[in-house]
Amino acid sequence: MSNRLKFRKYLVLAACFLIMAVSFSIINNITSLFIDPVTKHLRLSISSFSFVFTIGAITTALMSPVIGQLISKVPLKAIMSLGAILAGGGFFCYSLATEIWMFYVIAVIVGIGTSCLTVIPISTAITHWFEDKKGMALGIAMAGAGTGSFIWMQIVSRMLTDLSYQETYAILGLIILVVCLPLTLFVMKMPPDTTIEAKKKEKISYKDIHWSMQLILFALGLFLLGVNISGTKMHIQPYLTHLGHPLTFNANVGSTQAIFALLGNLIGGYVFDKLNLRNSIIIFVSMSLLSYICLIYGAFAPLLFVFAALFGLCLCLPSMLPSYGTSALFGKEHYAMHLGFINMIFTFGGALGPMISGFIADHLNYTLVWVTYFALTVLYSIFLLISLRSKKPQT
Known part of the structure; x- marks a missing residue:
């Protein structure tokens, strides 16, 4: 070049x-x-x-x-x-x-x-x-x-x-x-x-995409990721208020998350480049699981800052995984159309997440919200990792 x-x-x-x-x-x-x-x-x-x-x-x-x-x-x-x-x-x-x-x-x-x-x-x-x-x-x-x-x-x-x-x-x-x-x-x-x-x-359309089980599993994993991330982000502040923490404390937790989210995108880019996609997902999913454990025991205030740091770093997954994963799995051929379909599914999950959190919190409690998202994190990681088994080389 x-x-x-x-x-x-x-x-x-x-x-x-x-x-x-x-x-x-x-x-x-x-x-x-x-x-x-x-x-x-x-x-x-x-x-x-x-x-x-x-x-x-x-x-x-x-x-x-x-x-x-x-x-x-x-x-x-x-x-x-x-x-x-x-x-x-x-x-x-x-x-x-x-x-x-x-x-x-x-x-x-x-x-x-x-x-x-x-x-x-x-x-x-x-x-x-x-x-x-x-x-x-x-x-x-x-x-x-x-x-x-x-x-x-x-x-x-x-x-x-x-x-x-x-x-x-x-x-x-x-x-x-x-x-x-x-x-x-x-x-x-x-x-x-x-x-x-x-x-x-070329006259290309979505009929040209190979609708493989790999694509379906990857999209389904991202749908659940969208549910988790949006459902968690939109209900952190209400949860902190529910626990009785003052507004200044809540703002500090939010600022901590924002700082680590910024770092997460930069660190995540480096990790995705240096490690393979499977190992990168395992690392950040492990952090996500630990962050939900911190939320479940959020009555102990210091754990909420640990959550903010871990969850902030994990936000590189929704930022990068749809685009990076699409390229790594399907190459550049019809890349934009693959990404368009995958991003649609991911965004629908993001729209659904806050409603799920609100329903569970209103009718049950926030602890069950975080337990649910812990389980969904395990589930979406399984879908994503299975989709990588037949990973194609980039083109």
């Missing part, structure tokens, strides 16, 4: 990091801060407004296979530029919404934009640009989400104190547009690989 192309691929990596740090972090990780001001101002129930997040997750899931197919036919910059416009413009439109149905409609627009802009296009670009050290490159790109969340959580909480939620929505929407649109127009592109360009001209 020439020096010019080497510079280009690292420029693409930097753009991916920034897009995740701005658009993905704002849209997916800090919107919970708007629940209180929006519901109080518009006199909405928390459950009705929370459904906005569910609509966004379902839209992203349904769009994943569509984006996977489009990437093989449409230039990457066109897809991602449309995504930047829909995501940023849609987020701006939240500032104009006065009825709950308006939030629901806008959530669909933002969900489509996020699908076109973030995980699948970015994973596809990284996979094709970085033949070597793919795990590290994916880890750096996905670390943008953790970095952005840590920064935006502080900024947006202060904005909502000094400004109205409408002004905050509008400013953040404009920031997404101003930062992401130039990056998608002038930086994001696929490498000049003739095989990639040729595939854009």
